[in-house]
Amino acid sequence: MTQSFPVERPTGCPFDPAQAYADFRRAEAPTKVSTPAGVDAYVISRYDDVRTLLRDSRLSSRFAPSDHVVPDADLDREAESGSLIQVDGAAHKRLRRMLATEFAVKRMEAMRPRIAEMIEAQLDSMLAADGPVDLVQAFALPIPSLVICELLGVPYADRGEFQERSALLVRVDGDPDEQMRVSDELNQYMVGLVLAKQAERSDDLLSRLITRGEELGEPLTLPELVSVGITLLIAGHETTANMIALSTLALLRNPAQLDALRADPALAPAAVEELLRYLSVVHFGLFRHVTEDLPVGGSTIEGGGFLIAALSAANRDETVFPDPDRLDLERQAAAHVAFGFGPHQCIGQQLARVELQEVFTRLYARIPTLRLAVPFEEIEYRNNTLVYGVTSLPVTWDTPATERDLKSS
Template sequence: MTDNGGVATRGAFPVDRDPACPLDPAPEYRELREQAPIAPLSCPIGLDAWVLTRHEDIRTALVDPRLSSRGAPSNHVVPNADPDEPVAPGVLLRMDGPAHSRLRRLLTPEFTVKRIQALRPKIQRLVDEHIDAMLASTEPVDLYRDFALPIPSLVICELLGVPYADRDSFQHQTTLLVGVGGDPGATAVAAMQVQQFMAQLVLAKMEHPEDDLLSRLIRRAQETGEPLTVEELVSLGVTLLIAGHETTANMIALSTLALLRSPDQLAALRADPELAPGAVEELLRYLSIVHFGLFRYATEDVEIGEETIRAGQWLVAALSAGNREESVFPDPDTLDLTRNAKAHLAFGYGVHQCLGQQLARVELQEVFSRLYTRIPTLRLAVPFEDIRFKHDALVYGVRALPVTWD
């Protein structure tokens, strides 16, 4: 066992959801939350860390500047990961302090509520066009491939100025990059390819800027007197490209499956599409697709709850566990679209809270308010037991979702 500065290991970090209840977090989290809410566990990479399972403790940790994000968010479960690897320029998710704030300030104007709301009519059209295409196709269709994946991909491509014709390539690369336990060689090649693709795009934007996020980011940084380097822009572009479609695509498909498994909730949403904003928050809480949590490193001693996290120790904020805490969300294992779930942790918390959360919300709202009313008899085309889940990916979801309708 790794000593990790004196953490006494009690057990193994939960990595698998219960096959009998694949929409729920790993069952071990409930026991941990009740008996040892800040528990020393051994992570899959052989490193020991404190694992936080209470909502309040997680929020406390994620706002504490003494807990660094220098390790990639889920490096505790990625084989051969080196959490002490130097942070490359522009890797926003692994940066802290002024360096992180500088990049965050440059990006924030692109994700204001006003700017994202201006995209709503286009997102509505995309949703309707893809529903039209499904209705015109031969049943059954794969809702993940034919609907959930292309909508956020089209949106992020337009935002970044990425040619949508390149989607098959970057979607394939992304699948490898967010996987856990795959072929390290294939993952390395995918990382290299997506970096090369983004580098070519960045250089083109620097030479011939257009009206897109990358071009505006380049100009905005130049106006501050501290231009972004090509390496920084490539890292930021790759992060936005992956986060901008992978998480939302999985949320659309997994949410649809959850609603089909809760027909009373689906009927309520179908009867009143105005429930969509609240439904988004509740499904984000209920599903918690960043299911391995967030990895943090203590740069100083930190008191959380009744434990002291010593300098040099690691911790994991188990978001899915916090999102199912009974004292915060009564009857937490029940999907309730009327619940006030705004306190959920699905987007993280603190300075590293998901920058694109408003975009994800609008995309999900438009899907939830349109798909189930336009196809009211939507149902699974295969038994639930035949659905394959992404247990080995950093972003949880389904590999395919065959659906049909009357």
């Protein structure tokens, strides 16, 4: 019997994946589901299966990772040329090789002082405004936007060029014509930026990619550079911004865990991994095309079919993460699959880790009385977007008496 693919988080706890995933994990064979895209696919929900299959060469990523939740998605189209997300094999390895140095752990660690400086400056600005504020607009969105703009060499003054457009592009219920128009506008913007970098290099990722390709004798084409730039620009701020806001909400709902983090800032790296596991903001999983017959769990998925690797389900697999529905910042959760797995694992994961670690170290220490400014039940969630989060997060805090005196004088 074919079930409908679960697209809603439960109303009881907005941090948990759909209950159906637990049922899928207990099934002997992968569960066949009907998807909003109009095709049937098999859901892979066990941790070991997800990791094994995401590195299997019989799976192709030629479609966008969440095409299965886009109503009537065009699955007959060709993969976008030069797309870091959609190309496979040698073409994908070439792009990853070009980018690997840019996202190496050593380079990301070298960015840590600058990221910390950005966070402190944004906190100063937020605190000067006094509460209540929307944490999404005042802090969660600006931080990764500032970081990715500086990394790519995008003027921060142009952030409106991509923030509003990317928000439309990641909706699963958006108007196709509007999304096409917005995609074309973003593409035109990036073409202009890349052409400017080709004419005059500077110390940024796009300039270095151009130079590296030339030095290796395999220069990246304009469409490749544009595609990579757009992918990094959107992914570089959408996922991290939603993690910052949603993690803050989860910690405010788990005050003992937040108190532990405030008491011991060294807990931040483990806290980041646990929150990535617990929240799994890429909540629809990863859509893959099965190119050859694929044995899974005692059954076979025929070549030509489709598979969904349910990351949020794998991250709640009780055989790997005991008591998985409990947030535990001291859990050893670094083996989670929130960033995917295999050749298409998120290339920017080390940057995301550094950003989140610095946020978790500084935000709650600088504002120890941070709390919701509205009842928890009034928070609205981004169920209709590829990256899960909150639409806004009104927060407030207690202003120390000395600061109140200064403001009133």
